[in-house]
Amino acid sequence: MTLTALARLALMWRERELVERQLAESEGRFRELFAESEQHNDELRQLDNLKNELLALVSHELRTPLTSIRGYLELVLEDASQTLSADHREFLDVVDRNSDRLLRLVNDLLLLARVQAGLLEVETRPVDVTKIAAESVDAARPAAGRGMLTLSLQTADRLVATVDPERVAQLIDNLLSNAIKFTPPGGSVDVSIREEGASAIVEVADTGMGISADEQDQLFTRFFRTRSVTVAGIQGTGLGLAISKAIVEGHGGKIDARSVEGIGTTFRVELPLGAAAIVEPVEELAR
Amino acid sequence: MSSVNKPLVVLADDDPDVRMLIERVLELEGCAILPAGDGADALALIRDHAPALAVIDVAMPVLSGTDVAAQVRADGSQIPILMVSARAQKSDVAAGVASGADIYLCKPFPADDLRQSVKSLLSGAARNNAGT
Numbered sequence: 001m002t003l004t005a006l007a008r009l010a011l012m013w014r015e016r017e018l019v020e021r022q023l024a025e026s027e028g029r030f031r032e033l034f035a036e037s038e039q040h041n042d043e044l045r046q047l048d049n050l051k052n053e054l055l056a057l058v059s060h061e062l063r064t065p066l067t068s069i070r071g072y073l074e075l076v077l078e079d080a081s082q083t084l085s086a087d088h089r090e091f092l093d094v095v096d097r098n099s100d101r102l103l104r105l106v107n108d109l110l111l112l113a114r115v116q117a118g119l120l121e122v123e124t125r126p127v128d129v130t131k132i133a134a135e136s137v138d139a140a141r142p143a144a145g146r147g148m149l150t151l152s153l154q155t156a157d158r159l160v161a162t163v164d165p166e167r168v169a170q171l172i173d174n175l176l177s178n179a180i181k182f183t184p185p186g187g188s189v190d191v192s193i194r195e196e197g198a199s200a201i202v203e204v205a206d207t208g209m210g211i212s213a214d215e216q217d218q219l220f221t222r223f224f225r226t227r228s229v230t231v232a233g234i235q236g237t238g239l240g241l242a243i244s245k246a247i248v249e250g251h252g253g254k255i256d257a258r259s260v261e262g263i264g265t266t267f268r269v270e271l272p273l274g275a276a277a278i279v280e281p282v283e284e285l286a287r
Numbered sequence: 288m289s290s291v292n293k294p295l296v297v298l299a300d301d302d303p304d305v306r307m308l309i310e311r312v313l314e315l316e317g318c319a320i321l322p323a324g325d326g327a328d329a330l331a332l333i334r335d336h337a338p339a340l341a342v343i344d345v346a347m348p349v350l351s352g353t354d355v356a357a358q359v360r361a362d363g364s365q366i367p368i369l370m371v372s373a374r375a376q377k378s379d380v381a382a383g384v385a386s387g388a389d390i391y392l393c394k395p396f397p398a399d400d401l402r403q404s405v406k407s408l409l410s411g412a413a414r415n416n417a418g419t
Binding site: 056059060061063064066067068069070071072074075078103114121123 | 302304305308311312346372373374375376377378394395396397398
């Protein structure tokens, strides 16, 4: 081998050593970064667990004193309804209503917090949605009667969808309760259930106070209540629609509202008939 | 053994107000109550007195309600267990039932739910006794 060739070989060998050293350094750096990100993931998991434990603790702590409040009040009203004066009876009814409100608020807040933490438990199975709607409508008849409203239900004989029956019942109850609350006497609330393509469509339409165009955007946000509702002094937590939206989206569905102020509102819910759709990769859709 | 007339019920809850509430409702239903303020007391009472029914809160000091239920079942006892708790998620109910509860009531509960649950668990026991 010539001197030049040997020199070139030595140079290449040196270059190779340098490159190998650089590679080793990069690898070391990569391992460091990986370890850091693993640690961050661990910390995030711990924070998540702490948050969930806090949720459980808060719910428990709030419900325990409410147990005594509701329980003893129930005993008094059962035992003493004959001996209470009309005034005292009325005062205790107020306590009853408000402790019930408090309990609902605690439940609603906890539900929303769990939704935010990704913990909404939606257990689906095939159920006849028309039956759920019929039960909700029946349960709402007394309130509709008191509000002097007509209440109607239009459905097919049977519509089976894979949903969580308790959550869907809660959803329809929420929408019905709003419709009844926000519709003045002489008005009407109409519920309809039908099948459209791969979805079950639930609509709750009222002839109530309606929602102004500028407020419709915020309708499903927590604690939001329209100006007219607040002015009219109608009680509520402002959580019902946020919860309804969470339930609908937990099923992979959609909810929206059409409304004209002073005329009425229709809430439209789309629930997938089958199990909640899995998002298709883009390439699949392009075919 | 529970007396023929008044079924013996071990009642465990660390909140004295809730304990008194449940005690009151159950006494009106004709039960004789043995109260406990923590899980260890509850387990001892159940082992010593073989009650007709155990009503136990989940969140208690020393031993939790689910621990007590698990121990009772590990003892081989088939005593009906009514578990009560302010933890009301489906996973909490599942954990309670898995530990040995026959019925799981979420607080706050209407007095009637308590009455119905107790009646159904006691009459189930009566059927078992009649069979032996």
